[in-house]
Amino acid sequence: xxxxxxxxxxxxxxxxxxxxxxxxxxxxxxxxxxxxxxxxxxxxxxxxxxxxxxxxxxxxxxxxxxxxxxxxxxxxxxxxxxxxxxxxxxxxxxxxxxxxxxxxxxxxxxxxxxxxxxxxxxxxxxxxxx
Amino acid sequence: xxxxxxxxxxxxxxxxxxxxxxxxxxxxxxxxxxxxxxxxxxxxxxxxxxxxxxxxxxxxxxxxxxxxxxxxxxxxxxxxxxxxxxxxxxxxxxxxxxxxxxxxxxxxxxxxxxxxxxxxxxxxxxxxxxxxxxxxxxxxxxxxxxxxxxxxxxxxxxxxxxxxxxxxxxxxxxxxxxxxxxxxxxxxxxxxxxxxxxxxxxxxxxxxxxxxxxxxxxxxxxxxxxxxxxxxxxxxxxxxxxxxxxxxxxxxxxxxxxxxxxxxxxxx
Numbered sequence: 173x174x175x176x177x178x179x180x181x182x183x184x185x186x187x188x189x190x191x192x193x194x195x196x197x198x199x200x201x202x203x204x205x206x207x208x209x210x211x212x213x214x215x216x217x218x219x220x221x222x223x224x225x226x227x228x229x230x231x232x233x234x235x236x237x238x239x240x241x242x243x244x245x246x247x248x249x250x251x252x253x254x255x256x257x258x259x260x261x262x263x264x265x266x267x268x269x270x271x272x273x274x275x276x277x278x279x280x281x282x283x284x285x286x287x288x289x290x291x292x293x294x295x296x297x298x299x300x301x302x
Numbered sequence: 303x304x305x306x307x308x309x310x311x312x313x314x315x316x317x318x319x320x321x322x323x324x325x326x327x328x329x330x331x332x333x334x335x336x337x338x339x340x341x342x343x344x345x346x347x348x349x350x351x352x353x354x355x356x357x358x359x360x361x362x363x364x365x366x367x368x369x370x371x372x373x374x375x376x377x378x379x380x381x382x383x384x385x386x387x388x389x390x391x392x393x394x395x396x397x398x399x400x401x402x403x404x405x406x407x408x409x410x411x412x413x414x415x416x417x418x419x420x421x422x423x424x425x426x427x428x429x430x431x432x433x434x435x436x437x438x439x440x441x442x443x444x445x446x447x448x449x450x451x452x453x454x455x456x457x458x459x460x461x462x463x464x465x466x467x468x469x470x471x472x473x474x475x476x477x478x479x480x481x482x483x484x485x486x487x488x489x490x491x492x493x494x495x496x497x498x499x500x501x502x503x504x505x506x507x508x509x510x511x512x513x514x515x516x517x518x519x520x521x522x523x524x525x526x527x528x529x530x531x532x533x534x535x536x537x538x539x540x541x542x543x544x545x546x547x548x549x550x551x552x553x554x555x556x557x558x559x560x561x562x563x564x565x566x567x568x569x570x
Binding site: 174177245290291293294295296297298300 | 326329341539
């Protein structure tokens, strides 16, 4: 318990990577909570209880969105692919394949990757100091 | 294609990867401020100003019976470091050469990293940026010339000033290049490395900081020193001829000190 989000020894991870892992774990938990509320609401007969659970589920929507936005801001390639998929009409799989191809052509994964924006993706370096 | 116009450059995908990787490596080692202060962003090239949450009264209104105020913001500064790359060298890189001459890129990376460090630690009045050392209330502590064995005493004194001001750690230390070299090369009585001793005092990182004069000790607790990135560091295309490609490194940012007493300057 407590440190399950780490798959590598935490002492060997930078502060930046530890934060990233925590936010990924948080994103997962928010998605699970949304699913749980959806199930509870579907079987609950008491309208007052349903109203409260709808409100609670709304909180989880917000938390999920905030977690995701932070992760996308700090992961340029993920952000570029997400831009090509989210809030688009049409075939989701087609959008996904196209967005991945576009991100790969602009930023080869083998080089560590620059996003389509041209940014070098340096960002926050806290935790990188000696 | 965005304003960097990378798609117009006569550079292959492999060439761009070579340039981006080289720039990334050079910049990461020299961007000292980002290793010690809060980083917000990147918010994109379109982002023009940082919200200060403050207003200035507008004294005259065209209609009587109104009260008006204008928002105050801190405009981001755009910084560009031009450099050129030989097309012949890039062609050699495409053939697999592993010693492509990218000295001009390295120098540009050092310049733009240094200006970022200077802005954060010493300020940039023309860009309305107050630096950490200038904003710090206590007088700077004198390090003395080349007396590196005295550094633990000076750093402990600076740390004591922070504690007396109620500023908790962990603490980080930005060292100018000469001071950093001196610290790395110095061993105390008994052969114990000075660098390790300072780390034990601080509980945080010691950072090589091109552009810093002397040293700056600051708290890493967060919320005290705020760097906002508009466009993060990127390579863009300017123009080319038969022999060279003119490129540039560019970023936009603002910086403000929210808690001046959360740092102490140490002067060389």
